[in-house]
Each structure stands twice: as structure tokens, then as C-alpha cells.
Amino acid sequence: MTKKILIILITLVFISSVWAQNESTVNINGINFEIPPKYQNGEFENNRYRLENQFSIECIDDNIPKHIGLWASEKDYSKDLNIEQHPVRHYFQYNQYIHDNQSHAYFASGNSIYELAWIGNSIPKDIENMIKSTPPSKISDHDFSQKLDNSIKIYKSEKIKKLNDDGEQNYLEAKYHSQIPSDQQDDRQFKEILLTYYK
Numbered sequence: 604m605t606k607k608i609l610i611i612l613i614t615l616v617f618i619s620s621v622w623a624q625n626e627s628t629v630n631i632n633g634i635n636f637e638i639p640p641k642y643q644n645g646e647f648e649n650n651r652y653r654l655e656n657q658f659s660i661e662c663i664d665d666n667i668p669k670h671i672g673l674w675a676s677e678k679d680y681s682k683d684l685n686i687e688q689h690p691v692r693h694y695f696q697y698n699q700y701i702h703d704n705q706s707h708a709y710f711a712s713g714n715s716i717y718e719l720a721w722i723g724n725s726i727p728k729d730i731e732n733m734i735k736s737t738p739p740s741k742i743s744d745h746d747f748s749q750k751l752d753n754s755i756k757i758y759k760s761e762k763i764k765k766l767n768d769d770g771e772q773n774y775l776e777a778k779y780h781s782q783i784p785s786d787q788q789d790d791r792q793f794k795e796i797l798l799t800y801y802k
Contacts, residue, residue, distance in 0.1 A: 623691070624756065625767045626680075627640075627705040628642055629647055629652045629660075631650055631651075631652065631660060631661060631662050631717070632650065632662035632715055633675045633730055634712060634713070634737050634738065636652070636660060636733055636736075637732075637733065638652065638733075638736070639710070639729035639730075639732075639733070641729075642654050642657065642658040642721075642729075644743065645658065645659075654701075656701050656722075657672075657721065657722055658719075658720065658721050658734075659718075659720045660718070660719050660720075660721075661717065661718055661762075661798060662715050662716070662717050663709070663716055663717065663718045663780065664715050664716060664741070667716060667750065667751070667754040668754040668757040668761070669758070670718050670731075670758065671692075671707075671709055671718070671751055671754050671755060671758070671760075672754065672755055672758025672762070673758070673769070674692065674694045674696065674707045674750075674754070675755040675758070676758070676759065678694040678696050679695060679696045679697060679704075680693075680694065680695050680696075680724065681693070681694050683744075683748060686710070686726075686731055686734045687734075687735045687739070688733060688739035689711060689712060689734050689735070689737065689739065690711050690739050690740055690742065690743070690747035690748070691708055691709070691710040691712065691726075691747070692710075692746040692747075692751055693707070693708045693709070693726055694707045694708075695707070695723070695724045695725075697716040701722065701773060703722050703723075704722070704723055705720065705721075705722060705723075706720065706721055706722070706723050706724060706725070706726070707719070707720050708720075708726060708730065708734070709751060710734050710737075710740075711740035711741075711742040711747050712734075712737035712738050712739070713737075713738050713740065713741055714742065716742075716747075716751075717737075717797075719733065719734070721782060727775055734740060758772055765782050783789070
């Protein structure tokens, strides 16, 4: 009986050590990332690791404009740098929802581009070490910058098109409603607002 209890205890210790090891490392797009202790116990889903609003990392090859566009447009700060053969673009902006600065670093490793996000306005040592520990980039600094800049242009043009499409739709709806007799002042004011902003 004592032998069985001892075996069970050893098994539990082994399982817990394996679990801890798995929690500290995540594999994203074939690359193992060692998660710093303060960012562990997050969730891994759809090839993305995330700890609430504190930290996230993911490969963004599938849609770079979507991932970088908003941050590039709304940034308070931007800097291009190279961290041990990894081209990096760092943005930060004050985020009113978390009442703090939020950083995003886009970096290349191999032929892929990754996005790291964390709280703060600089690249701390643990984030820098995460980037350093990945395979060197096969994308040159120039090509990396060009790829991000082109993605930002795509994002902006898609946003402008959507705003124009929405504006046209709102204008047509306002025009349609203006042809329906109504004694309500609110409807007239609503139509005037739409026509003013979506000419």
C-alpha cells in the first residue's frame, strides 16, 4: 500500500513539473517562446498566447495590415531598431482602458513576423530576451520596414473605403427616411446630422 502511495506521489510530482515546463514555453508557428514568469498562466488559443491585457504574442503572417494598422495610426511613439539580427518596430500609446501605456513590438524571425504586446513604454529586458532567443531573421531590415509600411497603407486605404461605404449607406438611408412624412423633430435633426457628416 505504501509503495502505491509513493508511486502516485512521484507520478504527481513528475506531471506537475511537466505542466510547469509546458506553461513556461509556447510554440507559435514552429518557434518555442520562453514566457517570462510574470506573463505565465495565460491562455493559448488560435496560435496566440495571451495573459489578459498584460501580455500577448502571436505570428501575424496571415494578416499584417489588421494587426499593425491601428497601432501605427494611433501611436504616440515609433522606433525601428535591430535586436541581434531581428528587425524590430516598436510602438507605444497611452491606453485609456487600462490607464497605462501599451507597447507593441513587431519583429521578424526566420521568414515570419510576430507581434508582442505588453504594458509599458519601453522594451524591457525580458521582452528583448524573448526576441533574441528566436532564430535570426531571414528578412532584411529594409524589406521588413517596407513590408510593414505597405501593410499600414493597405490598412488605411481599407479604412477609408469602409468609411466612404458607410457614409454612402447612411446618406442613402437618410435620404430614404426624409421622403417619409414625419412630424418628429428628432428625425429631422437626425437626417441633418447624417447629411452634414456624410455628404
